[in-house]
Amino acid sequence: MKNDTGRRPDLSVVIAGVEFKNPVMTGSGTFGSGMEYAEFVDLNRLGAVVTKGVSNVPWPGNPTPRVAEVYGGMLNAIGLQNPGVDVFIERDLAFLEDYDTKVIVNVCGKSIRDYLDVVEKLADLKRVDMLEINVSCPNVKEGAIAFGVNADSLFEITQKIKRVAAQPVIMKLTPNVTSISEMAKAAEAGGADAISLINTLTGMKIDVERQSFVLANKTGGLSGPAIHPVAVRMVYEAAHAVGIPVIGMGGIASWEDAVEMMLAGATAVAVGAMNFADPRITEKVIDGMEDYLVRHGIDSIRSIIGAVK
Amino acid sequence: MADMKTKTGTTVIKNTKIADGVFDMTLRYPEGKAPSEVKPGQFVGVFMNDASKLLPRPISICGWDPEKRDLRLVYRVAGKGTKELSEASSGDAFEVLGILGNGYDIRVLAGKRVLLAGGGIGAPPLLGLANALAGAPVPAQVTAALGYRTADLFLKDEFEKTSRTVIATDDGTYGFHGNVIDAVRNELVREGELPFDVICACGPLPMLRAVKALAKEFSVPAYLSLEERMACGVGACLGCVVKTAGEDPHSHVHNARICTEGPVFKAEDVEI
Structure with a gap:
Protein backbone atom coordinates (compact mmCIF):
# COMPACT_ATOMS: atom_id res chain seq x y z
CA MET A 1 0.00 0.00 0.00
CA LYS A 2 1.32 3.46 -0.88
CA ASN A 3 0.63 6.99 0.27
CA ASP A 4 0.40 10.20 -1.78
CA THR A 5 4.13 10.37 -2.33
CA GLY A 6 4.11 6.87 -3.81
CA ARG A 7 6.13 5.29 -1.01
CA ARG A 8 4.95 2.70 1.45
CA PRO A 9 4.70 4.25 4.90
CA ASP A 10 7.54 3.41 7.25
CA LEU A 11 6.28 1.21 10.07
CA SER A 12 9.64 0.70 11.72
CA VAL A 13 10.33 1.83 15.26
CA VAL A 14 13.48 1.87 17.37
CA ILE A 15 13.71 0.99 21.05
CA ALA A 16 17.06 1.19 22.84
CA GLY A 17 18.93 0.94 19.55
CA VAL A 18 16.99 -2.14 18.40
CA GLU A 19 15.08 -1.58 15.16
CA PHE A 20 11.73 -3.33 14.75
CA LYS A 21 10.24 -3.66 11.25
CA ASN A 22 6.89 -2.65 12.71
CA PRO A 23 5.60 -1.85 16.20
CA VAL A 24 3.47 -4.98 16.62
CA MET A 25 4.64 -7.56 19.12
CA THR A 26 3.03 -10.48 20.94
CA GLY A 27 2.11 -10.26 24.61
CA SER A 28 4.21 -12.59 26.73
CA GLY A 29 2.35 -15.73 27.73
CA THR A 30 -0.22 -15.48 24.97
CA PHE A 31 1.94 -16.73 22.13
CA GLY A 32 4.17 -19.47 23.56
CA SER A 33 7.54 -19.00 21.96
CA GLY A 34 5.97 -18.43 18.57
CA MET A 35 6.30 -22.14 17.82
CA GLU A 36 2.70 -22.82 18.84
CA TYR A 37 1.33 -20.19 16.44
CA ALA A 38 3.76 -20.62 13.55
CA GLU A 39 1.12 -22.64 11.70
CA PHE A 40 -1.32 -19.71 11.89
CA VAL A 41 0.77 -16.59 11.57
CA ASP A 42 3.75 -15.66 9.44
CA LEU A 43 6.14 -14.88 12.29
CA ASN A 44 8.37 -13.01 9.83
CA ARG A 45 5.77 -10.28 9.64
CA LEU A 46 5.85 -9.49 13.36
CA GLY A 47 7.84 -6.64 14.84
CA ALA A 48 8.86 -9.00 17.60
CA VAL A 49 7.94 -12.26 19.24
CA VAL A 50 7.84 -11.80 23.00
CA THR A 51 8.23 -15.24 24.51
CA LYS A 52 6.45 -16.82 27.47
CA GLY A 53 8.09 -16.06 30.82
CA VAL A 54 11.11 -18.23 31.50
CA SER A 55 12.71 -18.95 34.88
CA ASN A 56 16.03 -20.43 35.95
CA VAL A 57 14.50 -23.86 36.63
CA PRO A 58 11.26 -25.44 35.34
CA TRP A 59 8.10 -24.15 37.05
CA PRO A 60 4.99 -26.37 37.22
CA GLY A 61 2.50 -23.50 37.49
CA ASN A 62 -0.83 -23.49 39.33
CA PRO A 63 -3.56 -26.13 39.70
CA THR A 64 -6.44 -26.13 37.20
CA PRO A 65 -8.84 -24.57 36.33
CA ARG A 66 -6.38 -21.91 35.25
CA VAL A 67 -8.51 -19.90 32.82
CA ALA A 68 -12.02 -18.48 32.72
CA GLU A 69 -13.84 -16.28 30.28
CA VAL A 70 -15.49 -13.09 31.49
CA TYR A 71 -17.43 -10.42 29.60
CA GLY A 72 -15.08 -9.00 26.98
CA GLY A 73 -12.06 -10.70 28.45
CA MET A 74 -10.60 -13.58 30.35
CA LEU A 75 -8.96 -14.41 33.64
CA ASN A 76 -5.83 -16.52 33.83
CA ALA A 77 -3.84 -17.96 36.68
CA ILE A 78 -1.37 -20.13 34.80
CA GLY A 79 1.35 -19.46 37.34
CA LEU A 80 4.13 -19.16 34.78
CA GLN A 81 4.50 -22.84 33.95
CA ASN A 82 7.66 -23.06 31.86
CA PRO A 83 10.44 -25.53 31.09
CA GLY A 84 13.26 -23.41 32.48
CA VAL A 85 15.90 -21.44 30.65
CA ASP A 86 18.03 -24.40 29.50
CA VAL A 87 15.25 -26.13 27.55
CA PHE A 88 14.06 -22.73 26.37
CA ILE A 89 17.46 -21.95 24.85
CA GLU A 90 17.91 -25.36 23.25
CA ARG A 91 14.42 -25.69 21.83
CA ASP A 92 12.48 -22.44 21.63
CA LEU A 93 15.28 -20.01 20.82
CA ALA A 94 16.70 -22.49 18.33
CA PHE A 95 13.29 -22.61 16.64
CA LEU A 96 13.25 -18.82 16.34
CA GLU A 97 16.65 -18.82 14.57
CA ASP A 98 14.88 -19.41 11.28
CA TYR A 99 12.64 -16.36 11.51
CA ASP A 100 13.27 -12.77 10.54
CA THR A 101 11.71 -11.09 13.55
CA LYS A 102 13.11 -9.62 16.75
CA VAL A 103 13.04 -11.80 19.84
CA ILE A 104 12.26 -10.39 23.27
CA VAL A 105 12.64 -12.93 26.06
CA ASN A 106 10.38 -12.47 29.07
CA VAL A 107 12.17 -13.40 32.31
CA CYS A 108 10.54 -14.34 35.63
CA GLY A 109 11.84 -15.35 39.03
CA LYS A 110 11.05 -15.72 42.72
CA SER A 111 14.17 -13.95 43.95
CA ILE A 112 16.52 -11.42 42.41
CA ARG A 113 19.09 -14.24 42.13
CA ASP A 114 16.60 -16.26 40.01
CA TYR A 115 16.22 -13.39 37.57
CA LEU A 116 19.96 -12.80 37.39
CA ASP A 117 20.60 -16.51 36.65
CA VAL A 118 18.35 -16.34 33.59
CA VAL A 119 19.66 -12.96 32.43
CA GLU A 120 23.24 -14.22 32.69
CA LYS A 121 22.48 -17.38 30.70
CA LEU A 122 20.90 -15.32 27.94
CA ALA A 123 23.75 -12.80 27.84
CA ASP A 124 25.81 -14.50 25.13
CA LEU A 125 22.92 -15.36 22.87
CA LYS A 126 22.77 -13.31 19.70
CA ARG A 127 19.20 -14.42 18.97
CA VAL A 128 17.96 -12.53 22.01
CA ASP A 129 17.40 -8.91 21.01
CA MET A 130 15.93 -7.64 24.25
CA LEU A 131 14.86 -8.82 27.69
CA GLU A 132 11.49 -8.13 29.25
CA ILE A 133 11.56 -8.51 33.02
CA ASN A 134 8.29 -9.76 34.46
CA VAL A 135 7.84 -8.05 37.82
CA SER A 136 4.10 -8.00 37.36
CA CYS A 137 2.61 -11.50 37.23
CA PRO A 138 -0.25 -11.58 39.74
CA ASN A 139 -0.43 -15.38 39.82
CA VAL A 140 2.67 -16.52 41.65
CA LYS A 141 2.98 -16.29 45.39
CA GLU A 142 6.62 -15.28 45.73
CA GLY A 143 8.70 -12.86 43.69
CA ALA A 144 7.32 -11.64 40.40
CA ILE A 145 4.72 -9.05 41.34
CA ALA A 146 6.27 -8.33 44.74
CA PHE A 147 9.08 -6.54 42.91
CA GLY A 148 6.63 -4.57 40.80
CA VAL A 149 4.30 -3.01 43.38
CA ASN A 150 6.91 -1.18 45.41
CA ALA A 151 9.01 1.57 43.83
CA ASP A 152 12.12 0.85 45.92
CA SER A 153 12.06 -2.88 45.09
CA LEU A 154 11.48 -2.12 41.44
CA PHE A 155 14.39 0.31 41.39
CA GLU A 156 16.64 -2.24 43.09
CA ILE A 157 15.83 -5.19 40.83
CA THR A 158 16.08 -3.04 37.71
CA GLN A 159 19.51 -1.81 38.74
CA LYS A 160 20.78 -5.31 39.55
CA ILE A 161 19.52 -6.75 36.28
CA LYS A 162 21.01 -3.90 34.27
CA ARG A 163 24.43 -4.64 35.78
CA VAL A 164 24.51 -8.16 34.29
CA ALA A 165 22.27 -7.87 31.23
CA ALA A 166 23.92 -7.89 27.82
CA GLN A 167 20.73 -6.94 26.00
CA PRO A 168 18.56 -3.85 26.53
CA VAL A 169 16.10 -4.32 29.39
CA ILE A 170 12.35 -3.68 29.37
CA MET A 171 10.65 -3.69 32.76
CA LYS A 172 7.08 -5.00 32.46
CA LEU A 173 4.85 -3.16 34.89
CA THR A 174 1.68 -4.16 36.68
CA PRO A 175 -1.43 -1.98 36.67
CA ASN A 176 -2.22 -3.15 40.21
CA VAL A 177 -0.59 -0.08 41.78
CA THR A 178 -1.78 3.29 43.02
CA SER A 179 0.52 5.33 40.78
CA ILE A 180 1.81 3.92 37.50
CA SER A 181 3.89 7.09 37.00
CA GLU A 182 5.80 6.44 40.20
CA MET A 183 6.58 2.86 39.12
CA ALA A 184 7.59 3.97 35.63
CA LYS A 185 9.99 6.52 37.14
CA ALA A 186 11.46 3.89 39.48
CA ALA A 187 12.20 1.60 36.53
CA GLU A 188 13.77 4.46 34.58
CA ALA A 189 15.87 5.51 37.59
CA GLY A 190 17.06 1.89 37.94
CA GLY A 191 18.38 2.08 34.39
CA ALA A 192 15.62 0.37 32.41
CA ASP A 193 15.92 0.91 28.66
CA ALA A 194 12.16 0.74 28.22
CA ILE A 195 9.00 -0.17 30.09
CA SER A 196 6.05 -2.25 28.98
CA LEU A 197 2.55 -2.10 30.39
CA ILE A 198 0.04 -3.16 31.35
CA ASN A 199 0.22 -6.71 32.65
CA THR A 200 -3.13 -8.14 33.77
CA LEU A 201 -5.44 -6.62 36.37
CA THR A 202 -6.09 -8.91 39.31
CA GLY A 203 -9.64 -10.25 39.16
CA MET A 204 -11.92 -12.96 40.47
CA LYS A 205 -14.86 -14.98 39.17
CA ILE A 206 -17.33 -16.95 41.26
CA ASP A 207 -19.53 -19.70 39.87
CA VAL A 208 -22.90 -18.78 41.35
CA GLU A 209 -24.50 -22.19 40.75
CA ARG A 210 -21.68 -24.10 42.46
CA GLN A 211 -20.96 -21.25 44.89
CA SER A 212 -17.23 -21.68 44.37
CA PHE A 213 -14.31 -19.92 42.73
CA VAL A 214 -13.95 -20.65 39.02
CA LEU A 215 -10.16 -20.53 39.16
CA ALA A 216 -8.32 -22.94 41.46
CA ASN A 217 -6.07 -19.99 42.37
CA LYS A 218 -9.19 -17.97 43.36
CA THR A 219 -7.77 -14.84 41.70
CA GLY A 220 -6.45 -14.42 38.19
CA GLY A 221 -5.22 -11.78 35.80
CA LEU A 222 -7.84 -10.03 33.70
CA SER A 223 -6.93 -9.43 30.07
CA GLY A 224 -8.73 -8.82 26.80
CA PRO A 225 -10.70 -5.89 25.34
CA ALA A 226 -12.33 -5.21 28.74
CA ILE A 227 -9.06 -3.71 30.06
CA HIS A 228 -8.11 -1.64 27.02
CA PRO A 229 -9.23 1.81 28.28
CA VAL A 230 -7.35 1.23 31.55
CA ALA A 231 -4.25 0.34 29.55
CA VAL A 232 -4.51 3.44 27.34
CA ARG A 233 -4.79 5.66 30.40
CA MET A 234 -1.80 4.04 32.09
CA VAL A 235 0.36 4.12 28.95
CA TYR A 236 -0.47 7.81 28.62
CA GLU A 237 0.49 8.51 32.23
CA ALA A 238 3.68 6.44 32.07
CA ALA A 239 4.77 7.97 28.78
CA HIS A 240 4.43 11.43 30.31
CA ALA A 241 6.35 10.40 33.41
CA VAL A 242 9.49 9.00 31.78
CA GLY A 243 11.84 9.64 28.87
CA ILE A 244 12.41 5.98 27.97
CA PRO A 245 10.20 4.25 25.38
CA VAL A 246 6.94 2.67 26.47
CA ILE A 247 5.58 -0.53 24.94
CA GLY A 248 1.81 -0.44 25.24
CA MET A 249 -0.40 -3.47 25.75
CA GLY A 250 -3.70 -4.42 27.30
CA GLY A 251 -6.72 -5.58 25.37
CA ILE A 252 -5.57 -4.62 21.90
CA ALA A 253 -8.16 -6.20 19.60
CA SER A 254 -7.78 -4.18 16.39
CA TRP A 255 -5.53 -1.75 14.53
CA GLU A 256 -7.59 1.10 16.04
CA ASP A 257 -6.66 -0.05 19.52
CA ALA A 258 -3.00 -0.25 18.50
CA VAL A 259 -3.00 3.22 16.93
CA GLU A 260 -4.79 4.58 20.02
CA MET A 261 -2.08 3.15 22.24
CA MET A 262 0.64 4.80 20.13
CA LEU A 263 -1.17 8.13 20.09
CA ALA A 264 -1.22 7.86 23.89
CA GLY A 265 2.55 7.55 23.91
CA ALA A 266 3.57 3.97 23.15
CA THR A 267 6.52 3.40 20.81
CA ALA A 268 5.35 -0.17 20.14
CA VAL A 269 2.41 -2.35 21.09
CA ALA A 270 1.79 -5.95 22.01
CA VAL A 271 -1.28 -8.03 21.23
CA GLY A 272 -2.10 -10.51 23.99
CA ALA A 273 -5.33 -12.33 24.78
CA MET A 274 -6.78 -11.56 21.36
CA ASN A 275 -4.36 -14.06 19.82
CA PHE A 276 -6.67 -16.68 21.34
CA ALA A 277 -9.74 -15.13 19.74
CA ASP A 278 -8.08 -14.74 16.35
CA PRO A 279 -4.67 -16.31 15.75
CA ARG A 280 -4.10 -13.96 12.80
CA ILE A 281 -4.90 -10.79 14.76
CA THR A 282 -1.30 -9.50 14.75
CA GLU A 283 -1.09 -9.53 10.96
CA LYS A 284 -4.46 -7.78 10.73
CA VAL A 285 -3.28 -5.08 13.15
CA ILE A 286 -0.13 -4.48 11.08
CA ASP A 287 -2.15 -4.21 7.85
CA GLY A 288 -4.65 -1.87 9.47
CA MET A 289 -1.93 0.40 10.85
CA GLU A 290 -0.31 0.69 7.44
CA ASP A 291 -3.65 1.54 5.87
CA TYR A 292 -4.25 4.17 8.56
CA LEU A 293 -0.95 5.88 7.76
CA VAL A 294 -1.76 5.92 4.05
CA ARG A 295 -5.21 7.38 4.64
CA HIS A 296 -3.76 10.10 6.84
CA GLY A 297 -0.82 10.80 4.53
CA ILE A 298 1.67 9.98 7.27
CA ASP A 299 5.12 8.79 6.14
CA SER A 300 6.31 7.20 9.36
CA ILE A 301 4.47 5.61 12.22
CA ARG A 302 7.01 7.21 14.52
CA SER A 303 5.31 10.54 14.01
CA ILE A 304 2.12 9.39 15.76
CA ILE A 305 3.88 8.30 18.96
CA GLY A 306 2.44 10.42 21.76
CA ALA A 307 0.76 12.73 19.25
CA VAL A 308 -2.25 13.18 21.51
CA LYS A 309 -1.02 15.23 24.42
CA MET B 1 -1.56 -25.96 2.83
CA ALA B 2 -3.82 -28.83 3.79
CA ASP B 3 -2.11 -29.47 7.11
CA MET B 4 -2.23 -25.88 8.29
CA LYS B 5 -4.44 -25.28 11.29
CA THR B 6 -6.86 -22.54 10.39
CA LYS B 7 -9.84 -20.61 11.64
CA THR B 8 -12.51 -21.43 9.11
CA GLY B 9 -16.00 -20.07 8.51
CA THR B 10 -18.57 -22.87 8.57
CA THR B 11 -22.33 -22.94 8.02
CA VAL B 12 -24.89 -24.55 10.29
CA ILE B 13 -26.71 -27.30 8.40
CA LYS B 14 -28.74 -28.46 11.36
CA ASN B 15 -28.92 -27.91 15.10
CA THR B 16 -31.45 -30.15 16.80
CA LYS B 17 -32.25 -30.73 20.45
CA ILE B 18 -31.85 -34.47 21.08
CA ALA B 19 -32.23 -34.53 24.88
CA ASP B 20 -32.68 -32.03 27.69
CA GLY B 21 -29.87 -29.48 27.16
CA VAL B 22 -28.16 -31.63 24.50
CA PHE B 23 -27.92 -30.53 20.87
CA ASP B 24 -26.84 -32.26 17.67
CA MET B 25 -25.21 -29.76 15.31
CA THR B 26 -23.83 -30.16 11.82
CA LEU B 27 -21.38 -27.56 10.52
CA ARG B 28 -20.42 -27.57 6.85
CA TYR B 29 -16.97 -26.44 5.71
CA PRO B 30 -16.71 -24.46 2.49
CA GLU B 31 -15.31 -26.24 -0.53
CA GLY B 32 -11.52 -26.35 -0.47
CA LYS B 33 -11.39 -25.46 3.23
CA ALA B 34 -12.21 -28.83 4.75
CA PRO B 35 -9.73 -30.48 7.11
CA SER B 36 -7.69 -33.21 5.45
CA GLU B 37 -7.91 -35.63 8.35
CA VAL B 38 -10.25 -35.96 11.30
CA LYS B 39 -9.75 -38.61 13.97
CA PRO B 40 -12.22 -39.70 16.63
CA GLY B 41 -11.30 -38.07 19.94
CA GLN B 42 -10.11 -34.82 18.36
CA PHE B 43 -11.94 -31.54 18.90
CA VAL B 44 -12.54 -28.13 17.41
CA GLY B 45 -12.69 -24.66 18.94
CA VAL B 46 -15.97 -22.97 18.03
CA PHE B 47 -15.99 -19.17 18.18
CA MET B 48 -19.12 -17.36 19.24
CA ASN B 49 -20.51 -14.59 17.06
CA ASP B 50 -20.96 -12.39 20.13
CA ALA B 51 -17.49 -10.82 20.33
CA SER B 52 -17.76 -10.29 24.09
CA LYS B 53 -17.17 -14.05 24.28
CA LEU B 54 -13.52 -14.13 23.36
CA LEU B 55 -12.48 -17.72 23.59
CA PRO B 56 -13.19 -20.67 21.35
CA ARG B 57 -15.42 -23.37 22.91
CA PRO B 58 -13.61 -26.69 22.80
CA ILE B 59 -16.13 -29.27 21.56
CA SER B 60 -15.36 -32.90 20.78
CA ILE B 61 -16.07 -34.25 17.34
CA CYS B 62 -18.93 -36.75 17.08
CA GLY B 63 -18.68 -37.37 13.36
CA TRP B 64 -17.05 -36.28 10.13
CA ASP B 65 -18.35 -36.72 6.60
CA PRO B 66 -15.50 -35.90 4.19
CA GLU B 67 -17.76 -35.99 1.09
CA LYS B 68 -20.22 -33.42 2.40
CA ARG B 69 -17.50 -31.66 4.47
CA ASP B 70 -19.86 -31.94 7.43
CA LEU B 71 -18.64 -31.86 10.99
CA ARG B 72 -21.00 -33.23 13.62
CA LEU B 73 -20.87 -31.84 17.15
CA VAL B 74 -23.11 -33.13 19.91
CA TYR B 75 -22.82 -30.79 22.88
CA ARG B 76 -24.45 -29.98 26.17
CA VAL B 77 -25.43 -26.43 27.06
CA ALA B 78 -23.01 -25.67 29.89
CA GLY B 79 -22.71 -21.89 29.85
CA LYS B 80 -23.32 -18.71 27.89
CA GLY B 81 -21.33 -19.81 24.84
CA THR B 82 -23.02 -23.16 24.33
CA LYS B 83 -26.34 -21.40 25.02
CA GLU B 84 -25.63 -19.12 22.04
CA LEU B 85 -24.66 -22.16 20.00
CA SER B 86 -27.89 -23.93 20.91
CA GLU B 87 -29.93 -21.00 19.59
CA ALA B 88 -28.35 -21.19 16.11
CA SER B 89 -30.45 -22.09 13.10
CA SER B 90 -29.45 -23.65 9.80
CA GLY B 91 -27.76 -21.09 7.60
CA ASP B 92 -26.05 -19.36 10.54
CA ALA B 93 -22.27 -19.08 10.41
CA PHE B 94 -19.65 -20.01 12.99
CA GLU B 95 -15.90 -19.78 12.80
CA VAL B 96 -14.09 -22.93 13.82
CA LEU B 97 -10.48 -23.48 14.87
CA GLY B 98 -9.01 -26.87 14.25
CA ILE B 99 -9.02 -29.81 13.91
CA LEU B 100 -7.24 -29.80 17.32
CA GLY B 101 -5.60 -32.31 19.64
CA ASN B 102 -4.68 -35.95 19.32
CA GLY B 103 -7.45 -38.48 18.91
CA TYR B 104 -7.63 -42.26 18.98
CA ASP B 105 -5.33 -44.32 16.79
CA LEU B 226 -9.98 -35.50 29.22
CA GLU B 227 -11.50 -32.05 29.28
CA GLU B 228 -10.49 -28.81 30.98
CA ARG B 229 -11.19 -25.12 30.66
CA MET B 230 -9.13 -23.93 27.70
CA ALA B 231 -8.14 -20.60 26.25
CA CYS B 232 -6.03 -20.91 23.09
CA GLY B 233 -6.64 -24.57 22.19
CA VAL B 234 -3.28 -24.79 20.43
CA GLY B 235 -0.78 -25.32 23.24
CA ALA B 236 0.36 -21.74 23.76
CA CYS B 237 -1.38 -20.55 26.92
CA LEU B 238 -0.81 -23.61 29.15
CA GLY B 239 -4.30 -23.23 30.59
CA CYS B 240 -5.56 -26.79 30.18
CA VAL B 241 -2.94 -29.00 31.76
CA VAL B 242 -3.25 -32.38 33.47
CA LYS B 243 -0.75 -33.91 35.88
CA THR B 244 1.24 -36.64 34.22
CA ALA B 245 3.22 -39.57 35.61
CA GLY B 246 6.22 -38.78 33.43
CA GLU B 247 7.78 -35.53 32.27
CA ASP B 248 5.56 -33.73 29.81
CA PRO B 249 7.18 -32.90 26.47
CA HIS B 250 6.54 -29.15 26.66
CA SER B 251 7.53 -27.88 30.11
CA HIS B 252 9.12 -31.02 31.61
CA VAL B 253 7.13 -30.46 34.82
CA HIS B 254 4.63 -33.36 34.71
CA ASN B 255 1.88 -31.11 33.36
CA ALA B 256 0.80 -32.07 29.85
CA ARG B 257 -1.44 -29.87 27.72
CA ILE B 258 -4.84 -31.48 27.22
CA CYS B 259 -5.36 -29.52 23.98
CA THR B 260 -2.06 -30.59 22.44
CA GLU B 261 -0.66 -33.77 24.01
CA GLY B 262 -4.27 -34.89 24.63
CA PRO B 263 -7.20 -34.87 24.90
CA VAL B 264 -6.82 -38.67 24.66
CA PHE B 265 -4.27 -40.06 27.09
CA LYS B 266 -3.26 -43.53 28.22
CA ALA B 267 -4.77 -43.98 31.69
CA GLU B 268 -1.45 -44.75 33.33
CA ASP B 269 0.13 -41.59 31.90
CA VAL B 270 -2.17 -39.16 33.71
CA GLU B 271 -2.62 -38.53 37.43
CA ILE B 272 -6.25 -37.56 37.78
Missing part, protein backbone atom coordinates in the same frame (compact mmCIF):
# COMPACT_ATOMS: atom_id res chain seq x y z
CA ILE B 106 -7.71 -46.58 14.89
CA ARG B 107 -4.85 -48.82 13.70
CA VAL B 108 -4.04 -49.69 17.31
CA LEU B 109 -7.66 -50.46 18.19
CA ALA B 110 -8.70 -52.24 14.95
CA GLY B 111 -9.51 -55.92 15.41
CA LYS B 112 -9.51 -55.62 19.21
CA ARG B 113 -12.29 -56.25 21.70
CA VAL B 114 -13.00 -52.67 22.76
CA LEU B 115 -15.13 -51.48 25.68
CA LEU B 116 -16.32 -47.89 25.26
CA ALA B 117 -17.34 -46.19 28.50
CA GLY B 118 -19.27 -42.97 28.04
CA GLY B 119 -20.68 -40.84 30.82
CA GLY B 120 -23.32 -38.30 29.75
CA ILE B 121 -21.91 -35.86 27.23
CA GLY B 122 -18.80 -38.10 27.06
CA ALA B 123 -20.76 -40.36 24.70
CA PRO B 124 -20.56 -38.27 21.46
CA PRO B 125 -16.82 -38.64 20.75
CA LEU B 126 -17.13 -42.36 21.51
CA LEU B 127 -19.86 -42.67 18.88
CA GLY B 128 -17.36 -41.29 16.37
CA LEU B 129 -14.89 -43.90 17.61
CA ALA B 130 -17.45 -46.74 17.41
CA ASN B 131 -18.27 -45.80 13.81
CA ALA B 132 -14.59 -45.57 12.87
CA LEU B 133 -13.89 -48.95 14.45
CA ALA B 134 -16.83 -50.53 12.61
CA GLY B 135 -15.44 -49.18 9.35
CA ALA B 136 -11.83 -50.25 10.00
CA PRO B 137 -10.29 -52.82 7.60
CA VAL B 138 -10.32 -55.27 10.51
CA PRO B 139 -13.40 -54.19 12.49
CA ALA B 140 -13.20 -54.16 16.25
CA GLN B 141 -15.71 -55.94 18.49
CA VAL B 142 -17.20 -53.01 20.32
CA THR B 143 -19.28 -52.89 23.48
CA ALA B 144 -20.55 -49.46 24.50
CA ALA B 145 -21.42 -48.90 28.16
CA LEU B 146 -23.24 -45.59 28.37
CA GLY B 147 -24.37 -43.81 31.50
CA TYR B 148 -27.16 -41.24 31.63
CA ARG B 149 -28.92 -39.47 34.49
CA THR B 150 -32.40 -40.51 33.37
CA ALA B 151 -34.22 -42.22 30.50
CA ASP B 152 -33.73 -39.00 28.49
CA LEU B 153 -31.17 -40.86 26.37
CA PHE B 154 -29.28 -39.63 23.31
CA LEU B 155 -27.27 -41.40 20.59
CA LYS B 156 -28.29 -44.84 21.92
CA ASP B 157 -29.83 -45.98 18.63
CA GLU B 158 -26.72 -45.00 16.71
CA PHE B 159 -24.42 -46.91 19.05
CA GLU B 160 -26.67 -49.96 18.63
CA LYS B 161 -26.02 -49.97 14.87
CA THR B 162 -22.39 -50.97 15.38
CA SER B 163 -21.95 -52.00 18.98
CA ARG B 164 -23.41 -54.14 21.72
CA THR B 165 -24.83 -51.34 23.84
CA VAL B 166 -25.43 -51.35 27.59
CA ILE B 167 -27.31 -48.44 29.12
CA ALA B 168 -27.13 -47.41 32.77
CA THR B 169 -29.26 -44.68 34.29
CA ASP B 170 -28.66 -43.05 37.65
CA ASP B 171 -32.37 -43.13 38.49
CA GLY B 172 -33.04 -46.57 37.03
CA THR B 173 -35.67 -45.29 34.60
CA TYR B 174 -33.95 -47.11 31.74
CA GLY B 175 -31.65 -50.12 31.52
CA PHE B 176 -29.28 -50.93 34.32
CA HIS B 177 -29.98 -49.01 37.56
CA GLY B 178 -26.66 -47.51 38.52
CA ASN B 179 -23.86 -45.44 37.11
CA VAL B 180 -21.69 -46.21 34.13
CA ILE B 181 -18.89 -47.50 36.35
CA ASP B 182 -21.19 -50.20 37.75
CA ALA B 183 -22.04 -51.10 34.16
CA VAL B 184 -18.36 -51.18 33.16
CA ARG B 185 -17.52 -53.45 36.10
CA ASN B 186 -20.36 -55.79 35.13
CA GLU B 187 -18.95 -55.98 31.62
CA LEU B 188 -15.47 -56.72 32.84
CA VAL B 189 -16.64 -59.69 34.95
CA ARG B 190 -19.26 -60.84 32.44
CA GLU B 191 -17.37 -63.94 31.34
CA GLY B 192 -14.81 -66.20 32.92
CA GLU B 193 -11.86 -64.65 31.15
CA LEU B 194 -11.37 -60.95 30.57
CA PRO B 195 -13.64 -60.10 27.64
CA PHE B 196 -11.84 -56.91 26.53
CA ASP B 197 -8.44 -55.91 25.18
CA VAL B 198 -8.85 -52.19 25.79
CA ILE B 199 -11.17 -49.59 27.36
CA CYS B 200 -11.79 -46.13 25.87
CA ALA B 201 -13.56 -43.74 28.22
CA CYS B 202 -14.92 -40.22 28.08
CA GLY B 203 -16.99 -38.51 30.74
CA PRO B 204 -16.78 -36.50 33.95
CA LEU B 205 -13.55 -36.60 35.94
CA PRO B 206 -14.80 -38.81 38.83
CA MET B 207 -15.93 -41.37 36.27
CA LEU B 208 -12.58 -41.30 34.50
CA ARG B 209 -10.81 -41.79 37.83
CA ALA B 210 -12.95 -44.85 38.45
CA VAL B 211 -12.27 -46.21 34.95
CA LYS B 212 -8.56 -45.76 35.54
CA ALA B 213 -8.84 -47.72 38.81
CA LEU B 214 -10.85 -50.51 37.14
CA ALA B 215 -8.40 -50.70 34.26
CA LYS B 216 -5.59 -51.20 36.78
CA GLU B 217 -7.58 -53.76 38.79
CA PHE B 218 -8.33 -55.83 35.69
CA SER B 219 -4.96 -55.15 34.01
CA VAL B 220 -6.58 -53.90 30.86
CA PRO B 221 -5.15 -50.92 28.98
CA ALA B 222 -7.36 -47.84 28.95
CA TYR B 223 -7.48 -44.56 27.09
CA LEU B 224 -9.13 -41.56 28.74
CA SER B 225 -10.42 -38.51 26.92
